[in-house]
Amino acid sequence: MSLPKEHDYIGLTEPSSMENSSSSIVSTESEKNTVLNLKETELRLGLPGSDFLEKKAGTGISLFGKDLKDEGNNGFSQIPLKNLVSGAKRVFSDAIDGSGKWDFPINGGSEVDLGNGGSENTNTLQSSLAGPSGKEIGNRNPRKPVEEKKNDNNSAAPASKAQVVGWPPIRSFRKNTLATNLSKNNDDEGKSGVGSLYVKVSMDGAPYLRKIDLKTYCSYKELSSALEKMFSCFTIGHCASHGLPGQEHLRENCLKDLLHGSEYVLTYEDKDGDWMLVGDVPWEMFTDSCKRLRIMKGSDATGLGMTCNLLSFLVMTI
Amino acid sequence: MDPKLKKTKNSSSNSANSPDSTHSSFPFPDEVLERVLSFLHSHKDRSSVSLVCKDWYNAERWTRTKLFIGNCYSVSPEIVARRFPRIKSVTLKGKPRFSDFNLVPQHWGADVHSWLVVFAKVYPFLEELRLKRMTLNDESLKFLATSFPGFKALSLLSCEGFSTDGLKAIATHCKNLTELDIQENGMDDLGGGWLSCFSENCSSLEVLNFASLNSEVSFDALEKLVRRCKSLRILKVNKSITLDQLQQLLVLAPQLIELGTGSFQQELTPLQYEGLGIAFSNCKNLQTLSGFWEDTSLHLPVLYAACPSLTFLNLSYATLRSGELAKIVAHSPNIRRLWVLDTVGDKGLEAVGSSCPFLEELRVFPADPFEQDLHHGVTEAGFLAVSHGCRKLHYVLYFCRQMTNAAVATIVQNCPDFTHFRLCIMNPGERDYLTNEPMDEAFGAVVKTCTNLQRLALSGLLTDLTFEYIGKYAKNLEALSVAFAGSSDGGMQCVLQGCPKLRKLEIRDCPFGNAALLSGIEKYETMRSLWMSACNVTMSACKLLAKEMPRLNVEVMRDEGSDESQADKVYIYRTVAGPRRDAPPFVVTL
Numbered sequence: 001m002s003l004p005k006e007h008d009y010i011g012l013t014e015p016s017s018m019e020n021s022s023s024s025i026v027s028t029e030s031e032k033n034t035v036l037n038l039k040e041t042e043l044r045l046g047l048p049g050s051d052f053l054e055k056k057a058g059t060g061i062s063l064f065g066k067d068l069k070d071e072g073n074n075g076f077s078q079i080p081l082k083n084l085v086s087g088a089k090r091v092f093s094d095a096i097d098g099s100g101k102w103d104f105p106i107n108g109g110s111e112v113d114l115g116n117g118g119s120e121n122t123n124t125l126q127s128s129l130a131g132p133s134g135k136e137i138g139n140r141n142p143r144k145p146v147e148e149k150k151n152d153n154n155s156a157a158p159a160s161k162a163q164v165v166g167w168p169p170i171r172s173f174r175k176n177t178l179a180t181n182l183s184k185n186n187d188d189e190g191k192s193g194v195g196s197l198y199v200k201v202s203m204d205g206a207p208y209l210r211k212i213d214l215k216t217y218c219s220y221k222e223l224s225s226a227l228e229k230m231f232s233c234f235t236i237g238h239c240a241s242h243g244l245p246g247q248e249h250l251r252e253n254c255l256k257d258l259l260h261g262s263e264y265v266l267t268y269e270d271k272d273g274d275w276m277l278v279g280d281v282p283w284e285m286f287t288d289s290c291k292r293l294r295i296m297k298g299s300d301a302t303g304l305g306m307t308c309n310l311l312s313f314l315v316m317t318i
Numbered sequence: 319m320d321p322k323l324k325k326t327k328n329s330s331s332n333s334a335n336s337p338d339s340t341h342s343s344f345p346f347p348d349e350v351l352e353r354v355l356s357f358l359h360s361h362k363d364r365s366s367v368s369l370v371c372k373d374w375y376n377a378e379r380w381t382r383t384k385l386f387i388g389n390c391y392s393v394s395p396e397i398v399a400r401r402f403p404r405i406k407s408v409t410l411k412g413k414p415r416f417s418d419f420n421l422v423p424q425h426w427g428a429d430v431h432s433w434l435v436v437f438a439k440v441y442p443f444l445e446e447l448r449l450k451r452m453t454l455n456d457e458s459l460k461f462l463a464t465s466f467p468g469f470k471a472l473s474l475l476s477c478e479g480f481s482t483d484g485l486k487a488i489a490t491h492c493k494n495l496t497e498l499d500i501q502e503n504g505m506d507d508l509g510g511g512w513l514s515c516f517s518e519n520c521s522s523l524e525v526l527n528f529a530s531l532n533s534e535v536s537f538d539a540l541e542k543l544v545r546r547c548k549s550l551r552i553l554k555v556n557k558s559i560t561l562d563q564l565q566q567l568l569v570l571a572p573q574l575i576e577l578g579t580g581s582f583q584q585e586l587t588p589l590q591y592e593g594l595g596i597a598f599s600n601c602k603n604l605q606t607l608s609g610f611w612e613d614t615s616l617h618l619p620v621l622y623a624a625c626p627s628l629t630f631l632n633l634s635y636a637t638l639r640s641g642e643l644a645k646i647v648a649h650s651p652n653i654r655r656l657w658v659l660d661t662v663g664d665k666g667l668e669a670v671g672s673s674c675p676f677l678e679e680l681r682v683f684p685a686d687p688f689e690q691d692l693h694h695g696v697t698e699a700g701f702l703a704v705s706h707g708c709r710k711l712h713y714v715l716y717f718c719r720q721m722t723n724a725a726v727a728t729i730v731q732n733c734p735d736f737t738h739f740r741l742c743i744m745n746p747g748e749r750d751y752l753t754n755e756p757m758d759e760a761f762g763a764v765v766k767t768c769t770n771l772q773r774l775a776l777s778g779l780l781t782d783l784t785f786e787y788i789g790k791y792a793k794n795l796e797a798l799s800v801a802f803a804g805s806s807d808g809g810m811q812c813v814l815q816g817c818p819k820l821r822k823l824e825i826r827d828c829p830f831g832n833a834a835l836l837s838g839i840e841k842y843e844t845m846r847s848l849w850m851s852a853c854n855v856t857m858s859a860c861k862l863l864a865k866e867m868p869r870l871n872v873e874v875m876r877d878e879g880s881d882e883s884q885a886d887k888v889y890i891y892r893t894v895a896g897p898r899r900d901a902p903p904f905v906v907t908l
Contacts, residue, residue, distance in 0.1 A: 164746065165420055165421065166416065166419030166421045167419070167801065167802075168684065168687045168742055169419045169742065169801075170717075171418045171419070171502060173502035173530060174634075174635075177611075178635070178659075178685060181635075215639055217641075218641025218644075284618070
């Protein structure tokens with residue numbers, strides 16, 4: 001991975017030490033000392049929180065720069081990018097998990113917050129419950145931002161919603177494990193949220209693309225009928241433009257006729273970037289490797305070595 | 319145990335000085351009585367036996383080998399050691415259950431070390447230790463490992479304070495270890511090196527569960543361990559173990575009864591895929607499957623061969639969709655217990671209803687508990703579907719975002735044998751979404767219909783009516799969990815006065831106050847414990863209770879910044895050990 005170049009408007013920074021190859025930013029050794037002094041006025045690129053990382057670490061490391069305080073050696077620090085990035089990430093997640101301030105919770109300190117959070121919540125709740133009827137708990141939102149983690153081993157699940165302490169009653173282990181899975185899925189390409197898999201679907205000749213969640217289907221059959229419904233509007237237009245007795249016909253008929261008549265092929269781009277024919281592999285393997293879908297015109301698909309149309313092909317592969 | 323001690327006991331009880339007039343009507347010598355009692359295993363039966371007369375009390379205490387202590391502060395290690403001389407297995411439970419949900423501050427207590435010190439003196443032949451919600455550190459584990467030469471089985475569930483270094487000590491020193499079961503603890507995972515500490519001579523392992531640890535272990539060490547432990551019947555690995563590694567383990571241990579898979583996500587070649595399927599089909603004794611860490615839908619078909627013999631399937635960490643679950647349960651007609659995530663949706667539960675007629679236990683966990691969107695997860699429809707198809711259902715834990723009174727009424731009509739009914743409607747104070755009424759009638763139906771109900775957890779908007787129903791009908795209820803419910807003291811009073819078998823009551827965020835607390839003054843000694851947090855209880859009532867009932871520990875924890883007179887968290891339990899000697903400063907025993 002090549003390191004983004006640091007563009008310093010003052011133009012005094014030296015090439016980053018991350019890569020062995022030289023970067024294209026040129027600076028001179030003699031300017032190194034002046035760089036140190038001008039650190040405060042330097043404009044730098046960095047992720048939010050990289051400033052805090054500096055202040056905490058006390059080493060003046062900027063995410064995309066060099067170690068400016070490293071006077072001992074020739075000024076090139078060998079800190080791997082990964083550590084810095086994870087450091088910045090830690091700060092970011094701390095900011096979200098913390099009590100709203102950009103503090104760094106210490107080990108075990110979270111419990112004090114917990115106690116506070118708990119009482120804040122419950123007092124709110126009690127005041128609403130202590131009302132005359134007590135029936136209208138009316139606490140659609142009794143929540144305040146509260147830290148729920150017991151120890152620092154917990155993964156950084158962004159508590160973006162305000163929550164009641166200990167509710168719903170789920171053990172920390174389970175919460176943390178599922179949160180890890182959630183963030184993992186978010187990292188993966190094409191996935192978002194728990195178990196959803198949105199991919200773009202394009203159709204040759206259509207003015208815009210669509211997006212579908214592959215996880216809502218269990219088989220090729222379901223997928224094909226969903227795509228039919230979704231793209232039938234484009235084929236009507238096609239009907240009309242081809243002079244077929246178009247508008248008064250039912251949508252489905254038009255689509256089927258079109259598909260039976262002309263050639264459309266459903267293809268997908270897999271993880272390696274290759275365009276594959278839909279239907280060869282088991283459904284689960286397909287959803288795992290599919291990055292996007294394309295409904296190709298048959299004429300374009302001859303390169304794939306087939307001339308069957310979309311619908312009949314999919315029916316065959318069920 | 320020391321034979322000299324036994325002779326002394328014999329001579330004293332056989333002496334004519336015995337004041338018990340019924341003693342002479344008992345023709346059996348002690349040895350015979352003891353032999354008979356040694357067949358009793360349930361600790362409840364043993365407790366009953368010990369109350370019959372002094373002889374039986376003595377015979378029982380000499381023959382008891384398994385100790386169960388539901389609340390570690392209800393008794394002291396010294397008292398236990400005096401009464402029971404021959405203990406081989408100890409089960410200890412510590413913190414209140416709400417500590418699992420962060421309602422109990424850290425460093426509250428329940429440290430096992432003082433127990434271990436006494437056990438080392440009195441029970442040098444201790445073999446088993448099972449801890450739940452206890453605190454222990456690595457020194458304690460080292461002490462345990464080195465003080466009991468015959469130690470065999472260690473089980474830690476929901477404990478905290480230790481790290482994998484402690485496990486190293488266990489693996490290194492316990493030469494006859496048969497069981498190492500580490501589950502869901504608040505522990506520090508410093509690395510997987512502990513697994514390599516098992517000696518090459520160790521071949522006695524029967525149970526190995528390290529599923530909840532994340533660090534990578536040496537597969538070589540694991541493989542050799544599995545290879546030489548021919549009696550291994552339960553193996554639950556962690557997510558560092560890949561699928562092809564799992565396959566190798568299965569080939570070595572086809573006798574497994576319970577398996578926890580590692581990461582189920584890996585690109586397999588067709589040959590590997592086939593090999594895995596064969597490995598599963600060769601495990602003829604497999605009854606329980608769990609694990610499935612990370613997104614797993616890809617390779618589930620390899621399990622199908624093993625599914626018909628499964629009785630317990632734990633998919634509660636697998637984000638499966640309805641179709642995927644449907645396929646698995648279609649192959650698993652003999653399932654008795656099923657744990658899933660709510661990603662399977664109502665449709666997935668419908669499939670369960672139609673495929674699993676013998677289902678007895680269902681747990682549906684929320685994949686994203688803080689998600690507000692109603693379109694995720696399960697609803698009353700899924701629960702209904704299961705109840706239609708699985709008439710033997712008696713244990714349910716169900717997290718959902720909406721429910722209706724009518725649905726619950728139908729559910730319990732379909733399945734009247736519920737013993738454990740734990741319904742969690744995730745938004746506190748949620749009404750019946752169709753009628754907009756409170757959920758009183760739902761739980762009313764549960765207690766009226768399910769006469770065998772032992773455990774109940776409430777949720778949704780509830781008035782005192784729910785508690786009236788509970789007090790009137792739930793005559794077998796032993797454990798009740800209440801949150802964000804009730805309208806007045808009357809509610810709690812109904813329960814305390816109406817449920818004769820109640821042992822555990824935990825309440826949070828309810829409008830119950832001093833009158834409610836004090837209405838149970840006579841009852842608390844018959845219960846294991848009462849927890850009340852964020853209610854309307856004051857210090858004065860707690861002090862009164864403590865004064866009237868000396869055999870109760872009344873402990874109060876105050877939240878920072880709250881009123882001096884408020885008792886924010888109250889934990890009351892019966893004890894013969896007096897007030898805690900290890901209470902931290904924030905726990906005040908009255």
